[in-house]
Amino acid sequence: MRGFFKAYKDILVYHDYGPLLLFWNIADLANNRVLWMSYGEALDGGNEWAYLQYCLYFVVALGMLFSLPNIRSCSRFVGVYLLLYIFSTTRFLVNVFNDPEFAAGDVGRSLVVTGVYFTLWVWIYVKMRVEVMHKDLRG
Amino acid sequence: MDKPTATAAIVAAVTGVFSAGAFKFYEFMLKQKREVKKEEKAEQALYRDDLIKRVERLEQERDEHLEQIIDLMSEVAGLKVEVDYVKRENEILKLKIDSMR
Numbered sequence: 001m002r003g004f005f006k007a008y009k010d011i012l013v014y015h016d017y018g019p020l021l022l023f024w025n026i027a028d029l030a031n032n033r034v035l036w037m038s039y040g041e042a043l044d045g046g047n048e049w050a051y052l053q054y055c056l057y058f059v060v061a062l063g064m065l066f067s068l069p070n071i072r073s074c075s076r077f078v079g080v081y082l083l084l085y086i087f088s089t090t091r092f093l094v095n096v097f098n099d100p101e102f103a104a105g106d107v108g109r110s111l112v113v114t115g116v117y118f119t120l121w122v123w124i125y126v127k128m129r130v131e132v133m134h135k136d137l138r139g
Numbered sequence: 140m141d142k143p144t145a146t147a148a149i150v151a152a153v154t155g156v157f158s159a160g161a162f163k164f165y166e167f168m169l170k171q172k173r174e175v176k177k178e179e180k181a182e183q184a185l186y187r188d189d190l191i192k193r194v195e196r197l198e199q200e201r202d203e204h205l206e207q208i209i210d211l212m213s214e215v216a217g218l219k220v221e222v223d224y225v226k227r228e229n230e231i232l233k234l235k236i237d238s239m240r
Contacts, residue, residue, distance in 0.1 A: 049144070083151045091147035098143070133166050137173055 017124045018068070021078075024120075025065045034058045056084055071135075075128035082121050089114055 029035075033042075033054045042051035060081045067073035092110070095102045 087147045087151040090150040094143035
């Protein structure tokens with residue numbers, strides 16, 4: 001049983017994030033609302049801020065995709081992506097605590113999914129930064 | 140900017156600053172570890188170089204001593220021959236003295 005869990009730990013510690021980041025990035029871009037919704041539609045629905053946020057996500061995801069071969073630049077984009085993620089999650093949480101109508105929705109599921117995605121991005125970011133640091137130290 | 144947005148922006152900024160600090164600290168720790176390892180390696184290299192020098196010196200001394208032993212052995216062999224010759228001459232002289240008596 002211990003070996004089973006150690007195998008998972010080894011996957012997290014030693015396996016590379018590159019292919020995961022590439023496919024996740026493409027999926028993230030394809031899933032972005034900017035591609036499937038016009039600004040006018042967002043404006044009509046009163047979601048212009050959310051649309052702007054999705055625009056930012058889109059730009060950062062594009063940056064990530066094109067800077068993937070250069071780990072230093074890519075880690076910066078991942079950092080910005082994480083900050084955006086923290087921003088939108090905090091905004092969501094503040095709305096949950098302040099707005100009873102908002103809290104009545106499927107909040108639990110959203111939070112679990114957000115938590116898992118957040119862990120994924122933190123894992124990728126930490127791995128990248130550590131790799132950059134080791135590269136810097138090696139000279 | 141509404142309240143949730145402002146709160147979220149502040150939280151994101153604070154997290155960004157703290158994580159940047161944490162990574163700087165981690166980088167500092169890594170550098171320190173690397174320096175310690177470098178020093179240890181340098182010490183090991185110093186010890187190894189000293190050992191190599193000692194082995195070279197000992198080998199040189201051994202070669203010199205071997206040469207000395209070879210010289211001494213040839214000298215001893217020469218002396219043995221000389222002693223045998225002197226012994227034989229002594230025996231002849233003894234016999235000559237006996238026959239004169």
